Amino acid sequence: MTYFTAGEWLVLIQQELLLFAGVFFLIGMIDEMAIDLTWVWLKLTGRKKTRSIGQNVAGTTPLRGKAAIFIPAWQEAAVVGTTIAHMLSVWKQAQFSIYVGCYRNDPETMDAITRSAGGDARLRLVLHDRAGPSTKADCLNRLFAALEEDETRQGFRARMIVLHDAEDMVDTAELALLDEAMDQAELIQLPVLPVPIAKSRWISGHYCEEFAEAHGKTMIVRDAVRAAMPLAGVGCAVERETLARLAQSKRHKRPFSAECLTEDYELGIGVAELGARVKFIRMRDADGRLVATRACFPAELAQAVRQKTRWVHGIAFQSWDRLGWSARPTELWMRLRDRRGPLTALVLAAAYLLLVLSTIGWVLGELGYGVSFELTTGLKIILILNVVSLVWRAAWRFAFTWREYGWREGIRAVLRMPVANIIAIMAGRRALGAYVRSLFGQLPSWDKTEHVAHPVLIRAQSGAA
Structure with missing residues (x-):
């Protein structure tokens, strides 16, 4: 029987999390790039101009x-x-x-x-x-x-x-x-x-x-x-x-x-x-x-x-x-996109857990404990592609936000990406619980959002026309 030390277990978990999150991030990247490139083609051909x-x-x-x-x-x-x-x-x-x-x-x-x-x-x-x-x-x-x-x-x-x-x-x-x-x-x-x-x-x-x-x-x-x-x-x-x-x-x-x-x-x-x-x-x-x-x-x-x-x-x-x-095919593609929320929450949670464990591993390594996390060639390729994907997504998010709100809000949009991810994780976990309860007979009710601010009042306060 093979026994693993705590440090080896940490490295093993990191590898599995990186493989899991990295592969699904790549699938998501392909999906998003298909949307991006289709939009570019529509714009270049003049089929969908504003x-x-x-x-x-x-x-x-x-x-x-x-x-x-x-x-x-x-x-x-x-x-x-x-x-x-x-x-x-x-x-x-x-x-x-x-x-x-x-x-x-x-x-x-x-x-x-x-x-x-x-x-x-x-x-x-x-x-x-x-x-x-x-x-x-x-x-x-x-x-x-x-x-x-x-x-x-x-x-x-x-x-x-x-x-x-x-x-x-x-x-x-x-x-x-x-x-x-x-x-x-x-x-x-x-x-x-x-x-x-x-x-x-x-x-x-x-x-x-x-x-x-x-x-x-x-x-x-x-x-x-x-x-x-x-x-x-x-x-x-x-x-x-x-x-x-x-x-x-x-x-x-x-x-x-x-x-x-x-x-x-x-x-x-x-x-x-x-x-x-x-x-x-x-x-x-x-x-x-x-x-x-x-x-x-x-x-x-x-x-x-x-x-x-x-x-x-x-x-x-x-x-x-x-x-x-x-x-x-196109309708199936879009419904898959619509229903990816729970999987997205799971993948994001795995990625943030990987970030936490990697930080712990690095600190232990600096202190002389633990085992170093060596990336295989395959994991390096996955990681590089994920970084490219992140930069690509951030650029698109900045551009579309800039178009409607200005460059300052565009920069905030990039900085807010972790906030959006955390909200997605929390909502995915809560939605799963609500769905399971519905399977046992709990009927849905109007779980409405409380509204206090109104655009008309904000516009009046800012002096906008």
Whole structure:
């Protein structure tokens, strides 16, 4: 029987961790480079250029059909009033109604909603017939039912349904742009642009680079390869008849699955599977400002982990069970990317453990203890490629963040990479636990993020136009 000393065990564990993490990092590098190079090819061939909107697309442009804006709300008294007031002030069209859903046991939110409207007839407060919270999808189903009731009673048929959250700052041109694009597709997604919060540069700030890269590159590639569009849940529109078709395809005859944690993601996949046309639209106004939904993301670590836990649980675990896979190569590729969250968390955890053990080994070696960690040729190649991959990823992250936020935020984006990794590890572990509990009968609930900051208020404080 062979016995190993403590130092030899340390070296053996380091080798295994390096091999495990290094190989999976290389697989991830190939995946990301495929996206990067596809995006470069699209740009060079002019197939996906960011265009400027025309003068006929503005907050005063009449809509060609009725639009229904759905805003589900639970304990959102701090922000929902600002969102509604801003919508009603920048969208001058008469052909839309805002349906805001809240619960009978949430009087503060109800009060904020009614006060913000100022008697504007375009607002429709929808009271859920049950105590909250249920799930966001359940609240959206209640809003859809309210729209159906209004259509029957008033004799109209909505052209499109637009989804937003209670903390969003909409773009002036959004509604007219979605209305115009509805001629080209039945499902449309506009970019989301997180607003930096000065007091949370490291936690809330890391969303800036993630969305800048995802909605500046990855979604463009998905659109080009005709893969299903994972909706962000805000700044997206679906044709009314298409949503009705989706509802009829479900057992409960409602478009949103109440037991789903990421109803926006599932909506995008479900609509695409009906054969509907999906489109990601990235445009700028005459001043070069991106037409996007602006929002503030969690400023505290616990809240960020909580939010990303819901995303990983819903997209990686629930959708695997509920949506399955696809025989189309590009769609299979994208679903693999969508569901890599738990594996990414595991690989990152292994890499950070390797870093800790390597530091311990180096210190012991300097003190005259332990066994030196000699890299084999194969491990050296893996390590070199991993370093190249890290530099490559950092460069892309800097570039896309710089484009939307400036070079200072671009540098912060690179420095924040370890923060994003730690949040991913914590969220992956928490999501796995939540999924296991769901297998034993624990039903999901609205594990919502607390919202306090609002982009409109931040803009007003900074004196921005």
